Amino acid sequence: MFGRKKKSTASSAETAVSGKSIGRRIKDLFSRSDGADDFYDDLEDLLVEADFGAAAAVALVDQLRTINNGGTDRETLVENLKDIIRPALTVADLNPSPDVLSLYLILGVNGVGKTTTIAKMAHRFINSGSGNVVLAAGDTFRAAAVDQLEIHGERVGARVVKQDHGSDPGAVIYDAVSSAESRGERIIIADTAGRMHNRANLIKELAKIDRIASERLGENGIFKKILVIDATTGQNGMRQAETFHEAVGVDAVVLTKYDSSAKGGLVAAIGMKMGLPFAYLGRGEGMDDLVPFDPDSYLDELLAGE
Numbered sequence: 228m229f230g231r232k233k234k235s236t237a238s239s240a241e242t243a244v245s246g247k248s249i250g251r252r253i254k255d256l257f258s259r260s261d262g263a264d265d266f267y268d269d270l271e272d273l274l275v276e277a278d279f280g281a282a283a284a285v286a287l288v289d290q291l292r293t294i295n296n297g298g299t300d301r302e303t304l305v306e307n308l309k310d311i312i313r314p315a316l317t318v319a320d321l322n323p324s325p326d327v328l329s330l331y332l333i334l335g336v337n338g339v340g341k342t343t344t345i346a347k348m349a350h351r352f353i354n355s356g357s358g359n360v361v362l363a364a365g366d367t368f369r370a371a372a373v374d375q376l377e378i379h380g381e382r383v384g385a386r387v388v389k390q391d392h393g394s395d396p397g398a399v400i401y402d403a404v405s406s407a408e409s410r411g412e413r414i415i416i417a418d419t420a421g422r423m424h425n426r427a428n429l430i431k432e433l434a435k436i437d438r439i440a441s442e443r444l445g446e447n448g449i450f451k452k453i454l455v456i457d458a459t460t461g462q463n464g465m466r467q468a469e470t471f472h473e474a475v476g477v478d479a480v481v482l483t484k485y486d487s488s489a490k491g492g493l494v495a496a497i498g499m500k501m502g503l504p505f506a507y508l509g510r511g512e513g514m515d516d517l518v519p520f521d522p523d524s525y526l527d528e529l530l531a532g533e
């Protein structure tokens with residue numbers, strides 16, 4: 228088996244659907260190559276397939292090649308690659324403040340898992356003894372959205388503040404803050420309607436909600452804007468991050484559906500390009516399936532299928 232064959236990693240039986248299979252394939256690649264030229268080409272292909280995006284994949288492989296400089300064993304190569312990616316991975320601390328009101332505004336395009344993530348976060352905060360949680364039904368656009376939030380609220384034991392379908396989402400959040408203040412509740416998680424990142428008017432409307440919420444909260448609270456991205460959307464997730472961040476300034480990202488088809492590289496790509504911190508990975512539909520983001524286990528899973 229001497230001839231140099233190209234693209235040897237992409238066997239058709241392994242059309243990379245899950246993070247695991249990409250991780251395993253990267254591990255395979257590391258375990259049978261010590262840094263020959265085609266190793267770097269294959270690694271670059273795999274990173275692109277894992278949703279790193281072409282620019283990040285090329286940059287990472289170039290750095291690895293420079294560090295390696297022709298002669299490093301494979302364990303060191305994997306560790307080097309982790310070391311190159313790790314600085315781009317930051318963790319967002321979303322723990323509620325014990326002293327002042329914490330308002331979390333949940334953003335994202337349609338169907339990514341915003342409302343489910345709200346329920347999971349509420350469940351988490353309640354279970355960890357952080358106090359009562361109020362859910363603000365800021366998706367006033369879809370008739371069924373309020374009902375869906377109420378069902379979740381009942382399930383996790385959180386009060387829901389709502390207004391009529393079609394009302395101003397900023398007003399719902401304003402009310403939620405006022406009623407929480409008067410009842411001594413300190414955690415509010417606000418839903419918003421899914422809005423496509425390429426619809427300028429919807430994104431503008433979000434900036435208005437942001438303004439109302441931050442003015443109402445003023446200096447007396449902590450305001451976090453959390454972008455939810457569906458791991459199955461691939462590089463489109465990068466564009467979503469850029470648009471939402473430009474519109475309102477994103478404080479933390481949650482990557483959902485990591486269980487279904489996570490290739491995972493999107494986390495590193497967003498970290499490398501934008502420096503946004505990650506808070507949680509959604510790993511299923513259950514209330515306990517929201518896992519705090521941990522850079523080391525993320526890298527182990529991504530690059531070694533562990």
Ligand SMILES: Nc1nc2c(ncn2[C@@H]2O[C@H](COP(=O)(O)OP(=O)(O)OP(=O)(O)O)[C@@H](O)[C@H]2O)c(=O)[nH]1
Binds near residue numbers: 341342484509
């Ligand atoms: N497998 C899996 N499914 C998820 C996860 N998070 C959410 N979902 C599912 O994704 C679907 C959409 O979730 P929603 O929470 O309604 O999404 P949304 O962003 O609020 O949707 P819109 O309000 O319509 O924009 C539901 O079927 C959820 O159960 C996850 O981490 N893993």
Ligand SMILES: [Mg+2]
Binds near residue numbers: 342418419
């Ligand atoms: Mg929703």
